[in-house]
Amino acid sequence: MLKIGVLLGDDIGLEVVPEAVKCMKAAAALVGMQAEWIELPIGKKGHEAHGNTLPTITQETLKTCDGWICGPIGHNAYPRNDPTWVMPPIRKKFELYANIKPVKSYPNLPSIHKDVDIVFLRETTEGMMSSTLVVAGAGEFRPNDEISIGMRVVTRKGANRLAREAFEIARTRKKKILTCVHKEPVYRLVCGMFAEEHRKLQKEYPDVTLNEVLVDGMAMKLVMKPQQFDVISTTNQFGDILTDEGAGLVGGLGLAPGLVAGDTQAMAQATHGSAPDIAGQNIANPYAMIMSGKMLLEWLGRKRQNESATAASKIIEVAMEKVIAEKFHLTGDLGGKASTTEMGDAVVAAMKKP
Numbered sequence: 001m002l003k004i005g006v007l008l009g010d011d012i013g014l015e016v017v018p019e020a021v022k023c024m025k026a027a028a029a030l031v032g033m034q035a036e037w038i039e040l041p042i043g044k045k046g047h048e049a050h051g052n053t054l055p056t057i058t059q060e061t062l063k064t065c066d067g068w069i070c071g072p073i074g075h076n077a078y079p080r081n082d083p084t085w086v087m088p089p090i091r092k093k094f095e096l097y098a099n100i101k102p103v104k105s106y107p108n109l110p111s112i113h114k115d116v117d118i119v120f121l122r123e124t125t126e127g128m129m130s131s132t133l134v135v136a137g138a139g140e141f142r143p144n145d146e147i148s149i150g151m152r153v154v155t156r157k158g159a160n161r162l163a164r165e166a167f168e169i170a171r172t173r174k175k176k177i178l179t180c181v182h183k184e185p186v187y188r189l190v191c192g193m194f195a196e197e198h199r200k201l202q203k204e205y206p207d208v209t210l211n212e213v214l215v216d217g218m219a220m221k222l223v224m225k226p227q228q229f230d231v232i233s234t235t236n237q238f239g240d241i242l243t244d245e246g247a248g249l250v251g252g253l254g255l256a257p258g259l260v261a262g263d264t265q266a267m268a269q270a271t272h273g274s275a276p277d278i279a280g281q282n283i284a285n286p287y288a289m290i291m292s293g294k295m296l297l298e299w300l301g302r303k304r305q306n307e308s309a310t311a312a313s314k315i316i317e318v319a320m321e322k323v324i325a326e327k328f329h330l331t332g333d334l335g336g337k338a339s340t341t342e343m344g345d346a347v348v349a350a351m352k353k354p
């Protein structure tokens with residue numbers, strides 16, 4: 001039996017996460033997927049109940065979970081200079097290193113490009129994001145007022161595990177093309193190591209075609225012809241930028257789901273923030289959170305060889321495609337009039353037993 005944590009997060013998280021869980025449970029019931037669902041406090045509610053945005057009870061219980069779904073955290077509104085009011089350091093604590101972000105266009109939703117179906121993998125534990133990497137000292141410093149210096153870290157372990165996850169995902173797809181994005185001619189050692197680990201692993205995945213593209217060229221190619229790409233893997237900072245560009249190609253934040261995976265656990269989390277401007281009105285688009293939940297089931301299916309989880313994820317995907325194609329139950333940002341709950345209900349109603 002799978003054990004799945006449910007962390008609502010803040011603001012619209014309280015509205016969109018329940019829709020995602022509703023869809024996951026409905027799909028699970030159709031295929032007989034056994035799961036225990038455990039709601040845990042995080043963010044503002046965690047602080048109110050336990051004095052911390054990532055309470056000990058939540059951390060300890062998550063250790064026993066196969067995976068969890070987590071809503072956005074409204075950290076921008078948290079009091080400053082108080083270490084108990086911080087963005088919960090959940091990725092770091094659970095070593096969730098691969099941020100997996102699919103970018104997919106739908107024929108009847110407005111987007112810059114059609115026929116886009118890309119999965120991005122962004123490394124999230126090293127690279128250039130010094131503020132989140134350093135446990136002591138600082139990743140950047142200013143020796144005098146004229147100079148600022150920042151660091152970038154790439155390890156063989158970090159590059160290898162991200163590359164392996166990218167090959168594994170590429171292997172499950174139709175095109176089976178993995179594009180490693182870097183800038184080795186300039187960053188010979190750091191980007192070089194990232195690329196080397198991909199080249200080494202290629203031998204273990206002869207069914208996957210490995211290409212390499214420099215990051216500046218990739219930024220242009222994505223705008224001009226994104227249909228040529230299948231799976232894209234890259235380092236932390238490059239990925240931060242390219243995944244937003246990717247979301248922009250197909251309609252923006254409301255359509256950007258995500259999963260952050262480690263070796264043995266994964267967290268479903270949409271790209272969008274907690275959107276306090278529209279919270280509490282039942283108008284937020286639940287697409288990204290529902291599809292993030294779908295990604296968690298897909299990942300659990302693959303990692304735990306759990307066929308019913310794979311089948312449940314497929315059910316959600318097909319039902320969502322139907323709801324979008326019919327256009328009757330879309331939220332305002334997608335050009336419809338449905339509420340958050342109505343769109344979630346429509347996805348459940350569109351589900352079919354395989």
Ligand code: ATP
Nearest residue numbers: 073253254272273274275276277278284285286333
């Ligand atoms: P953060 O810094 O917390 O990541 P952000 O600056 O990225 O937040 P969001 O909270 O994602 O900002 O909101 C950006 C805009 O997108 C807001 O106008 C918000 O209402 C809108 N938005 C975000 N998510 C959704 C959603 N699920 N449905 C509809 N609109 C959304």
